[in-house]
Amino acid sequence: MTDPRDPLALLTLMVRIRRFEERCAGLYSAGAIRGFLHLCVGEEAVAAGVLAALGPDDAVVSTYREHGHALARGIPMTALLAEMFGRATGCSRGRGGSMHLFDAERRFYGGNAIVAGGIPLATGLALADRYRNRPHVTACLFGDGAVAEGEFHESLNLAALWRLPIVFCCENNRYAMGTSLARSHAETDLALRAGSYGMRAWAVDGMDAVAVQEATALAVDTARAGAGPCFLELQTYRFRAHSMYDADRYRDRAEIDAWRQRDPIDRLAATLVADGLLDAGGRAALEAAADAELDAAVAAAEAAPLEPVADLTRYVTTEAS
C-alpha cells in the first residue's frame, strides 16, 4: 500500500499506531474500553513494514494484538475505536471488541483471540486464492508463543506441502504472556524451525520498519510467484505489559530499557532527520496530526449508537432475506 520507497509514510504510520495505542491505554483505564486489551507499543515497525508490502487484494490474518495491523491496513481510527467502545459503527459492529477487528472489504480477516487459531484459517485463504488462480498472497501474523501450538506446525506443513501463497509473519517479541522464549521453546531459533518444513525462512530486525518492509516484499514476491510459503521471524519487543491486566513482574527492567533504546520510531525518525527527509519539528508535527485524528475519532466513536438489544441474536447465521 505504501510506496516501497517511502520511509516517511512508514514513520507516519508508526506514529499513528503509537499514539493510538497510548490513547487506548488511557481509555481502558477510564473504563471506556473493556474486556482484554493488548497493545503493540514497541512493535510498530512490524505492523507498518509487513502491511506496507501487501497489495489491496492480498489478505491479512492477525491476532488479538492487532490494532497496529488494522491501522496499517487502512481501517479508520473511528471504526476501530467505535468497535472498542462496543458501538454499532465499529468495524465489527461492536460485537468483537479489541480482539476481533474485521474488515472484509480490506480483506482483513481478524482479530483472533485463540493463539495460533488464525494460522489454519490463513492457510485456507491462500488455498482459495491458489484454487481460484488469483494472484493474491495471504499474510499471517502471530506471536512467538504460537510457534509451540500444534496448529502452527500442522499449517506450516500443509502450506509448504501444497506450496501455497502465504507469508508467515512471526512477531517474535520474546514473550508469550509471562513466559520467555527460552522457557517456551527447546529451540529458540524460530526461523530454523520453520525452515525444517522446507520453506524459505529467515530472521529480520523487527525494530526496523524499512527492513521489515523489504523482507516482507521479498517473501510476498516469492509466494506470489508460486515458489511456496515463506516464514519471517520479526524480532521485536513489546514495551508495555502483555495486556492491561498484566503487572509485568517477569521481565527485567534492564532488558526493557535496552530494547527501548531500539525504539523503531526513534530509529527511523533519526535516520530520516540524518537524511534530511524530516526536519526538527517533523516528528512532533506527525504526533500532533495523529492526536488530532484521534481526538476526532474518539469523539465520533463516543457519539456513535449502540446496537439495539433487540438485535442481540443477529449475525449468528445468515438471516433469511
Added chain:
Amino acid sequence: MTDPRDPLALLTLMVRIRRFEERCAGLYSAGAIRGFLHLCVGEEAVAAGVLAALGPDDAVVSTYREHGHALARGIPMTALLAEMFGRATGCSRGRGGSMHLFDAERRFYGGNAIVAGGIPLATGLALADRYRNRPHVTACLFGDGAVAEGEFHESLNLAALWRLPIVFCCENNRYAMGTSLARSHAETDLALRAGSYGMRAWAVDGMDAVAVQEATALAVDTARAGAGPCFLELQTYRFRAHSMYDADRYRDRAEIDAWRQRDPIDRLAATLVADGLLDAGGRAALEAAADAELDAAVAAAEAAPLEPVADLTRYVTTEAS
C-alpha cells in the same frame, strides 16, 4: 530384555511376531477377530529391536499397530488373542480389542487408536519418572503419519524443553493409510524435523533388528543419562495393507516387491546362517515352535469366557470397594 548380543533371540521374536500376525489375518477373515485390525508384517525388526533395548521398568507407549510391540514386551500370546476375541482373560479384559492392548505390570501403556494420541501421554510418563527421580525411560512408538499431527510437535518441544527421559521411535513405513510420505510431508526427512527441536535425531535401517536395537540402546542411554530425549526414524515398510479393510490400491507392486527383498527375518536369518549361529533347519524350527505356541494360545483364548453383560458398565471410574 533381550541380551544385547543375542541376535538369535531377535530372530526368534521376529518369527513369533510374523506367525502371530499371519494367524490374526486368518482369524479376522474367519470372523473371530473383529473391529479394525492392523498388522505389522514387514516391520518386525522395529518391534524386536526397540523393545529389546528396554529394561523391565522402562515404559512403552504404542499405537493401534502394536501386536509386535506387545509380543516383544513379553505379553503372552494367549492374553493378546483372548483380547482380540473379546474374552475376559484378554490383556485388557476383552474391552479393548486389537487396538487397545494394555499391560500395566509390564508398563505397556497401550494400544492407542488416535494417531499421535499416545505421544503426549508418553511425554507425561517420562515427566513422572523424572519428577520422582526414577531412572526409567519411556519408549514412544508412532508412525510417519503422526509426524504431521500437532500433538507430535507440541510433545517433542515439551520433551526437549524439559529434557525428559523419552525416546521417540518413529516407525516410518512410508505410508499413512493410502497417503505416501511425500504426499503427507513437505520435508520427508523426519529425523531432520525432529532435530529442529534440538534433540538428537537420526535415521536407522528399520529392516535390521540388530541395528534397531543398537540405535535404541544408544538413545535410551542418552535419555537415561539425563541428556534429554532422542528421536529415531526407523525406516521400514509394511508388507500387508494398512488394515484388513484396505484394498491397497495406492502402492506399486514393484515397490512392495523391492521392500520384500529386504525382509527383516530373511536378512537376519541369512546372517545367522552365514555366521554359523543358525543351521539349515533352524528357521523352520522357530516357525514350528511359534505355530505350536499359537495353536495352544488360540485354543486357550477360544475356551476363555466372555465378560458377563451384567458387568457392562464396570471399569469406567473406580468402583467403591
Added chain:
Amino acid sequence: MTITAGGPTTRTTTFREAFREGLREALAADDRVFLIGEDVGRYGGCFGVSQGLLDEFGPDRVQDTPLSESAFVGAGIGAALGGTRPIVEIMTVNFALLALDQIVNTAATLRHMSGGQLGVPLVIRIPTGPGRQLAAQHSHTLEGWFAHVPGLRVVTPATVTDARGMLATALADPDPVLVFEQIALYGASGELPVAGGAVDLDRAAVRRPGRDVTVVGYGGSLAPALEAADLLAAGGVSAEVVDLRTLRPLDSATVLESVTRTHRLVVVDNAWRSGGPMAEVVARVAEEALDELDAAVERMGAAEVPLPYPRHLEEAALPSADRIAAAARRTLA
C-alpha cells in the same frame, strides 16, 4: 427397484453410494466445490465413500491431506471465506476432537465476531457412531455437542434419500454445516427416488405415522426405532416414528405436534444418556407441552461407558428395537 406404471420411481442403493452420488453431483455442479480430507483421494475414503472421485475430478478437486485435523479443517474455513465451497471430511468423529477449536472458536463465531461481514459456507462430513466393534476411541456419538453451538447447522441423514440429498442443501447454506454420516449404515440399502435431489434441512420427518406413542430418533437410532414400531404394531400398538434429521436448528414443532396427538414420548439415540441430544428434545417438551404428556418420558441412549470392543457388550450398550418397544409399552402401561 420399485416399478410403477410410468417406469421405476425408486432404485435400491446403499448409503455409501448415495453419499458418493451426492458428492459427485456437487463436484460436477459447481467448480468452487472441492473435497479435502485424509485419504479421500487415492485411498477412496476410509469407508470407500469417495472411491473413484479422484479419477473423475482430479487432484485439485479431491485432495488428500496429511494427518492434521486442525489445519485442514481450519484451511476449509479459510477457503470458504475465500470464496470457494469446500467439503472437508474428518475421517471419524473422534478425530474431530482435534479440530474442535477451529469449528467452535472460528467457524461458528466468525459471522458474529465480524458483525455479519463474513460467512463460512463450509460443509464438514463426519462419519460417526457405534456398531462396528471399533471400541472406545472410534465409536463416539457427539453430534449433540455440535448441536449446542450457535452458528453451526448439524444434519444427520438416516435414509438414503437424505444421504443423497442433504449435501446439496448443505452446500447451498451460507453457514457451516456438519453432516454426520453413520458408519454402521454405509453398507445398508434403501430406496432412493430416481428423481432425487436436494432435500430440505429444516424439518423433522414423520417416518411412520401412528397414534399411541411417539418415538423420536435420528441417524443411527432411526432404524431400530422403526423396527420397534413393527414389533409394537404386532402387539396392536401404533407408534409414530419421528426422524429429527437436523439437530440444529432443532425442529421441535414436529415432535410437539406428534406428542400432542399421542401423549406419550420415547426418545432414542446412540449417545451416552446423560447430556445427550435427546435431553434437549425432552426438555423442550417439558417446557412447551408438559400437559400433553400422559406418562413419564422414556429416554434411551448408550450405556454410560466408553464403548467396549466385544460384540455382546457393544450390543448391550446400545438401544435395540426390543428395548425401545419395551420402553414404548411402559408409557402405555
Added chain:
Amino acid sequence: MTITAGGPTTRTTTFREAFREGLREALAADDRVFLIGEDVGRYGGCFGVSQGLLDEFGPDRVQDTPLSESAFVGAGIGAALGGTRPIVEIMTVNFALLALDQIVNTAATLRHMSGGQLGVPLVIRIPTGPGRQLAAQHSHTLEGWFAHVPGLRVVTPATVTDARGMLATALADPDPVLVFEQIALYGASGELPVAGGAVDLDRAAVRRPGRDVTVVGYGGSLAPALEAADLLAAGGVSAEVVDLRTLRPLDSATVLESVTRTHRLVVVDNAWRSGGPMAEVVARVAEEALDELDAAVERMGAAEVPLPYPRHLEEAALPSADRIAAAARRTLA
C-alpha cells in the same frame, strides 16, 4: 468475618484466594502433587490464582508450560499414570477445545480400554464462563460437554467453601476430575469456614430452602438464582435454590426431592439454552417425577449467540436475577 462467642468461625475471602489456598494446601500436603499450565508460575496465573506459589514451592512443583494445550494436558494424563498427582490448568475453557482429544479419547477411556488396569488421577482446572466482556472466543460455558463423558467427573464450585475445598477431594479421586472455575467470580467474596477442608463432591446442595418453586443453578448461575430468590421473597414467593455442584455424576435425587415438594421447576445456567447442561436436569425430572410438576418447566440459559463484546448485549444474553424471578413467577401463575 463472622464472630461468635467461641471466636470467629468464618472469614471473608475471595474466590481467587480460596482457590489459591486449596492449591497451596494440596502442594504442601503431598509431594506427588504439582501444578502445570500456561503462566501458572512466573506470571502467577492469568487470573492471579497461583500468584506466589512458584516462590513457595519451586519450579518443579509449579511449572510453566509452552502454549501446547494438547501436549501438556496429555502429559498430565501420562504423569498421573506414572504415579504422580498433577494439577493441570487450562487457562480458559475455549483453549480446552485444543486438548479435548486427550481428555475425551484418552483420560476418559484409559481405565475402560485397559479393563480396569490403569487409572488417571488427574485434576484439570479450567477457568470458564462469561461476564467480563471477553467476547466470542473467551466466554464459553462448556462444562456440560464434559459432563456428557463417562469416565470424567465434573465439578463447578459456586461458593468460596467449595472453591477452597473441592480441590482436595478431587485430588483424592482416582479418576480424572475437571474443576470449572468461574472467571467472573474470582474477585467476588464469600464467607469461608475457618475450619475448612475437603468437601464432598457427590451431592448437590440446597443453598436456600423454600416451598413454592425450585430454582436449580450451579457455578456462575448460583448467584443470580439466589438473588432471584430474594426478589421473590420480597413478593411473598418462597423459592428453594439448589446448587448442583457436580455435573457428573449428577445428583438428580436432590433436585427430584425438591421438586416433589415445590412442584415447580426453574433451571438456570450460562450455557446456550439448546443442549446445555440444564436440558439433562429437565429430562431427568420428566422421566422420574413428571407427575410432580404442576407447571411447565422454565429453562433459562444464554441467548443462542456467540457472546458479543458490548456490555449491554452481553448482559442481555445472560440470565439475570430479574428474569429468573419472572420465570419463577410464571410457574406460579
